[in-house]
Each structure stands twice: as C-alpha cells, then as structure tokens.
Amino acid sequence: MLTSKYDCFSCANQNCLIKKHTSSEFIQELLRLKNTIACKKGRQFIMEGAPINGLFFVHTGKAKVLKTGIYGKEQILRFVNDGEIIGHRGFGTREKYSISALAIEDTILCNFSNEVLKEMLQNIPALTYDFMLFYAEELNRSEIKVKTIAHMTVREKVIDALLYINRKFGENHKELLNVQLSRQEIADFAGTTDEQVIRTISSLKKEGLLKAVGKKIGIINVENLKKEISEHNYFLDS
Amino acid sequence: MLTSKYDCFSCANQNCLIKKHTSSEFIQELLRLKNTIACKKGRQFIMEGAPINGLFFVHTGKAKVLKTGIYGKEQILRFVNDGEIIGHRGFGTREKYSISALAIEDTILCNFSNEVLKEMLQNIPALTYDFMLFYAEELNRSEIKVKTIAHMTVREKVIDALLYINRKFGENHKELLNVQLSRQEIADFAGTTDEQVIRTISSLKKEGLLKAVGKKIGIINVENLKKEISEHNYFLDS
DNA sequence: CGCCTATTTGAACCGGGTCAAGCATTGTGG
DNA sequence: CCACAATGCTTGACCCGGTTCAAATAGGCG
Numbered sequence A, B: 001m002l003t004s005k006y007d008c009f010s011c012a013n014q015n016c017l018i019k020k021h022t023s024s025e026f027i028q029e030l031l032r033l034k035n036t037i038a039c040k041k042g043r044q045f046i047m048e049g050a051p052i053n054g055l056f057f058v059h060t061g062k063a064k065v066l067k068t069g070i071y072g073k074e075q076i077l078r079f080v081n082d083g084e085i086i087g088h089r090g091f092g093t094r095e096k097y098s099i100s101a102l103a104i105e106d107t108i109l110c111n112f113s114n115e116v117l118k119e120m121l122q123n124i125p126a127l128t129y130d131f132m133l134f135y136a137e138e139l140n141r142s143e144i145k146v147k148t149i150a151h152m153t154v155r156e157k158v159i160d161a162l163l164y165i166n167r168k169f170g171e172n173h174k175e176l177l178n179v180q181l182s183r184q185e186i187a188d189f190a191g192t193t194d195e196q197v198i199r200t201i202s203s204l205k206k207e208g209l210l211k212a213v214g215k216k217i218g219i220i221n222v223e224n225l226k227k228e229i230s231e232h233n234y235f236l237d238s
Numbered sequence C: 001c002g003c004c005t006a007t008t009t010g011a012a013c014c015g016g017g018t019c020a021a022g023c024a025t026t027g028t029g030g
Numbered sequence D: 001c002c003a004c005a006a007t008g009c010t011t012g013a014c015c016c017g018g019t020t021c022a023a024a025t026a027g028g029c030g
Helices: A025-031 A114-123 A125-151 A154-169 A183-190 A194-206 A222-230 B025-031 B114-123 B125-151 B154-169 B183-190 B194-206 B222-230
Strands: A035-039 A044-046 A055-060 A063-068 A074-080 A100-103 A107-112 A210-213 A216-219 B035-039 B044-046 B055-060 B063-068 B074-080 B100-103 B107-112 B210-213 B216-219
Touching (some): A063 B125, A074 A154, A074 A183, A114 A125, A114 B125, A125 A154, A125 B063, A125 B114, A125 B125, A154 A194, A154 A216, A194 A210, B025 B114, B063 B183, B074 B125, B074 B183, B114 B125, B125 B154, B154 B183, B194 B210
Antiparallel strands (some): A035 A107, A044 A100, A055 A107, A063 A074, A063 A100, A210 A216, B055 B107, B063 B074, B063 B100
8 A cells, every 4th residue: 555656655746745755764654544535527526514534745736725604604714735735733732624525626635534644743853843834834825815804905915916826826827727716715715705706807918917718817017916915915926 | 940930831822823732741841941022012013024023922911913015015914912922834845924913002022933833743743633624624713814905895805803802802892992003904804095095983972882981882782793794704703 | 390102072074785677698498 | 609698797877885084082101
C-alpha cells in the first residue's frame, strides 16, 4: 500500500505540509494509515456540525469551504486547490466541524484520522510549527476578508473575488477560470448576490477589464483591476 | 528583575499561554528577556504596516485590535482582555503588522521580541502546539465573523456584538460594560454605523431586553437576546 | 459654568437586494 | 438528432434597509 498511486513520496504537491516532512522517519509508519478518498464533483465530504473525522488534503482537484445559514444563504470562506488543507481545527477541544466542504470538480482527497494527526503533531515539532504558521496566515486572510465584506462596495467585492480566484486558479495566464464557478458561487464568496456579480462582470467587460470566451472569463490586466481596490488592501496577497 | 512586579511567576493570568509553560526550565532564562510596557488609555501600541516587533500579552487592561481603511472607517476585529495575545503572526514570513492595536484603558503589556519568541517556539513543542490551537480557534471565530457581517441584519449584528462584549467583559453579571465602549466602537466591531447602534440599543431598551444605568448598559437576559441570532450561529461561543 | 465631545433623533437619499421575465445553454429521453 | 425540460445567465424595475446628513440634546471635564 505504501507504493500506492497516491502515496506521499510520489506526490507532486511540494507545498503540502505533510509532504514537506516525509523525511522524518517517525512519520513514515503513520503515512501507511492515510486514507485516500475519491470525491466526485459536487459531492459534499465535510458537513458542518458533524463529528470531526480528521484532516483532509487535496491530492488533486478543487473544493470550496463554506458556512450555511438558515435562509439558504451560503458564505464561501475559501477555495482549495492541490496540496491544500481542509477541515482543519480537527484536534483541540472542538469536536464538530464548523464548516462544510464540497468538491467543485472530481477530487482525490488524502485523509488523516484524528489519532494519526495527533500522533504526528505531538512527535514532529517542525510539523506543528508549520501548522501554526499555516493557521496564522489563514487568520490573516480571514481578517482581511472581514474588512473586505464590511467596507467594500459590491463592485469592489466582486473585483476582489475575481482577483482571488485568479490567484488561486489562474495559472494559465489568459483564461481566468481554470475552475468553472457559477455566478452564484462567486457571489457567495464575495458576499453579495448573483445578480450583482453578473452586473459587475458585465460592466467590467464593457470597460475592457475582462474578456469572455464562452462561459469562461479572463482578466485582461490584473494591475488595472487591482488599482480599484488597492486602497483597501495594503497587505493583499490574500 | 526576575522578581519584578510583572514577572510571569506571580502573574494571575492562568490562561496565558506563556504562563502555562513557565515550568519548562528552558523558558526560565528567556523570561528574563521579557519587556514590560505601560500603555495609557487610547494609546496605539501596534501600527498596521510597521515592522513586527514581537508579541504582546495583556498583563492587565483592555485593548482593541483593528484594521483601518482609507475613508477613515475602522474594522475592529476583536477586543482583548487580561492574559490574551495581541500582535500574533509576528514570526513566519510576514514582517509587517497586519493590524493595529490600541489600549481602551490603562494597560500593562508584556512583550517578547521576535528572537525570544522564536527561541521559545523552536524549543518547547508543547507551547507551539498551544499556539497552533490558539490560532485555529481564532480562525474559527474570524470565519464566523465573516458570515455574521455578510448575512446578518444590522439589528442582529448589534445584538451579536453586545453578546460578544458581554462574554468578553461582562463578568459582573448585572452591568454589561466593564469597559466603556463608545457607540462608534461597537459599530466598528459590528460592521455598521454608530447611528444604527444607537437606534438598535434604544429599541432593545424599549423592549426590555437591555437596561441602562447612566452610560453603562446591561443585558437583562442573555438567553432572550441569543434567541434572535441563534439561527445563524450553530456553533457560537465566539 | 461653559466648552467640547458623544449621544440621540429625525429625515432624505441611495446602494444593493429582491422579484420577475426573457434568453442562452446544457442535458435528456424519445 | 431533435424537442423540450431544466438550469443557469442576463437584464430591467422596484423597493427597502441602512447609510448619510443635519440638528438638537445630554454628558463629561477643565
């Protein structure tokens, strides 16, 4: 099993926190206990309020992390790409997931149980340190998001969301969406409605700041878009 | 100096992360390197964008942590009470503070430099673990806040803010504010305007949910207030 | 006591959420 | 392969909550 298709040694995600520490001999036994899960597009693999069942890493694929309100409104907190963590904070005192997670395309997930994770963290200080830094950075991002949603206009929020998506998924430089996100999803991330997202995107296209190839949209010039919101984010890269 | 008025051994903050680990012999030398700073009410001791100068703990007093926008709008991210941390994420890659912090009453601060802190974290895994848990919980709170600001009405946001303040500063059960917070400050935390805070508080008083003794306000019945927003927060205690 | 600031209340305005209708696109089954 | 249903996208119009502006009142402090 160690030489499975999805084992950590042959994994391509160099930025994965676990991958970074595979040289530690302590970890090697624990890696055998990893679960690999294939998750179809659209499927929910973490349910807010359900008992915590360890930590997930995205091996390949994409997912969204969100909170749901009673009126059916969703707040997407972040999108997740190859190598990134989902379902964190599954140790500490908390015993229920505080977020939901859904695959937005077919995704391979690596899962470590609570016990295995705890074992790792208690025995590999460098790993714990990396986790600490990870959470600290996530906290930064989240706090920037609080300010974004509280103070920006809808146009600014949508631009901010598009820039984030571009950073996250826009490796091929001319087409924005490596992911196919619905207007609704962009709205749920930006903190507005799908109509507003559509209006803003329409305007941006007319202004020559965005282009559209079929359903996919692409940012013509990232710097021009950034200008509109730069005043709010001294320390972006969120 | 070790037996200073503010040394960690005689400190009353049992929940302070440093205090929890004073038994570690490694830490004892480092504790000598702690700086103690007296900060008058209203004074700013962390400036967003300035180089990071270590980590602060509130020995005694109260402070607010915020981000500032160009239009003079402020977003208060959290209030800080005895024993709590401010100015975190002062290690990692980041080298500038991403938040500002001001004393909201006369405050004694304990400060550890970047070097001392790093030394501690690299040598006391249990401390690093506690820091990791701390950030994970803060992240939870912040993500709840994102949803709160994005989805709640003004009335709900103000109630949520009052409940938070009560949890944070409301030890004496009948009077809410152990702190004297301005309406503006409550608004900057809740994500609205001072006028809306005033209107909401007025309504709540008329409805018998709040009482006012001079400037200070008190929550008559916490449960009744919680009911109005409980539908949004399955996992409150934020 | 008097100035200055914070609080309160009223009124007007407007951004953006909501509703509704039309259009485009995708998918599905006959 | 087409018809048609279902879903998502787009646009326009309306309306309301909440921000903004302004003015009056109360409170705090030298």
